[in-house]
Amino acid sequence: MVMIVYKIKYNEIPKLKPMSAAIGFFDGFHKGHEQLIAAAISEAKKNHLKSAVITFAPDPWTVFKPDANRDHLLSDEEKEQFCKNLGIDEMIIIEFTREFAALSPGQFNEMLVKLNVKYLVCGFDFTYGYKGLGNPQTLKEQDAFHVEVISSVNDEDGKISSSRIESLIRQGEVSKAASLLGYIYSVNGKVVHGFKRGSSLLGFPTANIETPAGIVLPELGVYTGMAAVDGILYPAMINVGYNPTFDNHSISIEGNLLDFHQDLYGKIVRFFFVSRIRPEIRFNNLDELITQLESDQKAVKPALAKEKALIRATGSLWSLKDSFVIIG
Known part of the structure; x- marks a missing residue:
């Protein structure tokens, strides 16, 4: 139409x-x-x-x-x-x-x-x-x-209102926000070059997007979620924050896409925030960080498996296809 x-x-x-x-x-x-x-x-x-x-x-x-x-x-x-x-x-x-x-x-x-x-x-x-x-x-x-x-x-x-939903998202309560929206909240942007620590140091390659101007961002932290690439949804572990272990001075949004191995630089990617796993943490060393990231990543697919109906509603609104990895 x-x-x-x-x-x-x-x-x-x-x-x-x-x-x-x-x-x-x-x-x-x-x-x-x-x-x-x-x-x-x-x-x-x-x-x-x-x-x-x-x-x-x-x-x-x-x-x-x-x-x-x-x-x-x-x-x-x-x-x-x-x-x-x-x-x-x-x-x-x-x-x-x-x-x-x-x-x-x-x-x-x-x-x-x-x-x-x-x-x-x-x-x-x-x-x-x-x-x-x-x-x-x-x-x-x-x-x-x-x-x-x-x-x-x-x-x-x-009352369900935009201001109430905005407040929930800013507090990291993205799951509650989704229950009021009827779909999963998301932000999108062009994938740009980051510090490349995810792939070179940590073994968790990430897609870093330009922080969108004028759009409400979730509270700093790590989230279970999805990434929309070329009209298809993929499971993702998403971080919003400053990466305190590395003393970054500007906020970044980056996602580790599970079971995905394509080059995303220059593409427009939309990140969907399903649930907040934890706040940002400063780790004492890389081994501690890697151990935590492994645990965070394991939380993604079980969280998505609980939200199949919400994922389908979200995909319909955005004209997206479900990834076979999510829906099975």
Whole structure:
């Protein structure tokens, strides 16, 4: 399926076909977001409408606080890929500016009418317009389109939200984060030359990727996980950190791919973080480090074997194939 992406200004709207749309910022596409999108797609199918996602870029936070560093769970390009793989027909990205933020609720509603929205799905806490005065109730103060409001999606600890998931990932709780996302968290980058200690000194060759800018990184430590190479998932032991045994001064992300012997330099590799094995440790000597790495590596496949359903869901979202080594 080919998804059409429209990048527009709020006051320069193209002619679009009638649509059923989910609206929001959608950082992370977690389980709450999935309910919005599923509802929009369901209504589109029932009433022969285009299914759509309406979102905004850049992040409103960066418009009002341009000097603040703001990391995200997904890049804009990754959001587009997720929308496509979730079965959305059209993605409408409205440029977020101060002028756009100053729209009254009524003006915002008029914009949605011009977009040819016939059915709109939003979260219960969606706000918009001048000082965030717009909300689901003000969306309903028009009769051009129907509004469906999705209630809070919760687990045993409360509301599922992007900020909560971000906090879990920063704490290394990637397994818990995956339970809220519905898939395994990942980061990607180009494989670059590292210090080559993994292969030459330790016997554990690693692929080092450029640290992605603006993306949330897991807490420092060693993780069980996977690496996506050319559309296929491979088991991997992944390290995020400074390699304190060697006194590195910059953070690195590197993975030891199991049962893999290809040259990866220059390729784009995506690392998926399944569970955290341990924090970073400074070892007294190389023998201690090697012994620990052997133990860490042995933890990878058993951890993946427990998450087959989650791995398949993750592979589907990213259009990846399962490695025979993982699934068996």
